[in-house]
Amino acid sequence: MSYRQLTLKDIAKELNTSVATVSRALKNHPSISDQMKKKVMQLATELNYHPNSIAVSLLKNRSYTIGVIVPEIAHNFYSIVMEGIENAAISAGYNVLFCMSKESKEREVNVLSTLLHSRIDGLLIAPSKETTDYKHLETLFNREMPLIFFDRHCAEIPTSKVLVDDYKGAFKAVDHLASVGCKRIAHIAGPQNLSNSQQRLSGYIDALKALNLKQNDNYIVTSDLTKESVRTCTTRLLEMNEKPDAIFAYNSFLAFESMLIVKDKGLKIPDDIAFVGFANEPMISYIEPSLTTVLQPAYRMGQEAVKLFFNQLNSNAKKFAPETLILETKLLVKASSRRKT
């Protein structure tokens, strides 16, 4: 099965004219007579003609397609970023090829090469949590392929990026926990090669300092984002002599899993232990207690990434000035941190 599309030639033959004329008439070129334009346009609409975008791509050496690599499609935060990307791209006449790395460096390299062979005009990427060596992206960047980082980035590659203000978000989270009376605030951190993780940790540490809360290194545990590691991390915190009275988790997955364990141990949230997570999903309202959350503007991140892509595409390599956009977060206070102080 397949289906042949109408071409300029078909229309030209039908009207006893040339493809050149038809092409120009459809583009409303000034040199074509109104009469001819009318005839052509009318027939084109009637026959439902649409230019073959593949032919145009070949001629223009542009695919009008943006490649996107996310760590995980089935992850609320990324799927909302994807919605933002898709909408922005489509309304600019671009298509989007989405791929996922499944948080694996190897897969990231593979899908990148698949994307390149389909001739994308640029790449938007949130690198996998495993990625510490960015050669594959550097090569791309050096070959002057537009490259935009979103959510996660590599500081060494001087290209445009959209990130959220992780530092300030974490700071706000800790500040909030202190304001409801928590004194022993723990942090379940994410993989430390992720810039976000580092930033959230810094925000956490600096907030403690600013609030004159003593920093206890045992209150900082690091998870690799697997279920098992959340269990280890949480258990370690709960087995301390001086148990924390609040946990600030790197992301919602860590928060959800950790809360399950805490509740399982018979501890009350928020009164025994308050919780704050970084998240972006409706689910924070459905769990019990609902989760106080640092909200990230996921949809906007997607839109901005596309804008940065176009800026880079339309600049010439010599005077390309990379832009870094830092989006603000918003603290949404829910039941998991509403304590009687």
Next chain:
Amino acid sequence: MSYRQLTLKDIAKELNTSVATVSRALKNHPSISDQMKKKVMQLATELNYHPNSIAVSLLKNRSYTIGVIVPEIAHNFYSIVMEGIENAAISAGYNVLFCMSKESKEREVNVLSTLLHSRIDGLLIAPSKETTDYKHLETLFNREMPLIFFDRHCAEIPTSKVLVDDYKGAFKAVDHLASVGCKRIAHIAGPQNLSNSQQRLSGYIDALKALNLKQNDNYIVTSDLTKESVRTCTTRLLEMNEKPDAIFAYNSFLAFESMLIVKDKGLKIPDDIAFVGFANEPMISYIEPSLTTVLQPAYRMGQEAVKLFFNQLNSNAKKFAPETLILETKLLVKASSRRKT
């Protein structure tokens, strides 16, 4: 910014031969001498040559791209289907363009036309909940563009589909509720123009019959999948003289929202009211109580949809035999239906 790729011409020039020879050598054509093949292959690898897929597409009149329309990207079920589609497509050398209808018929028609202009080789679609008139898809099908329905379908279009056994899934859900002692089982149904919704309702009704439970029409309420309607539906059920002792919800969103309201009214789940939903997401474990669920094989659905696409693509129109694949569901029993009977 843009980036010029290596072409056959470049290689041919470098080796003082013709593009035809290079092309054939790379394809391991029998007429080319081993010596020449070796020279060409070596240079191609060295220079990291990759054929321009756009040129191939133009020549072959194939885009090697599948269009996919889902109602919502940021919806766990669909994003897992998307993962299945993406993996299956990529490993077959195909790309995927994902679009979403946001459950709007108008948007569905729009993105479909965008997809068509980017010359897709076929379409996989789960129509929006608003779509009752399928002309846009019929046209496609009549023009012999491969068309596959997944999750949702239109019975009138005789093309291949992958669906889940909604009827049996619903039957199992009700049977389970009865087995834990529920006698007054209510159903919050979805929009009745969705085939899944109809099937789940039938399954519910037939299960009641099979179990000799009296069917009470007031126990069937229909939601349009908005928050407000869930509230209305749930409240109506709770205000009845003979309150239901179980609610079977069309999907997880309805279940989650309805559970919130039930808990809010001070009723205990599962002892006052047990719950079963249709879902496909990790969140069923995080809510309280965890939700008993009819699990749908989302990932597999995506894979199968791609297989059906290839079957259709490789058949010729005359003897094309549409296939309908019905995937089985699995009942996952969690706390929301674990009652002491």
Next chain:
DNA sequence: TTGAAAGCGATACCAA
């Protein structure tokens, strides 16, 4: 065994 050339569909330059 290799090369020249036509053709996929659209655009744009140069002629007429």
Next chain:
DNA sequence: TTGGTATCGCTTTCAA
């Protein structure tokens, strides 16, 4: 105002 033609990169037929 219109038409002929080269071009994008690749494949494939025909000729050498």
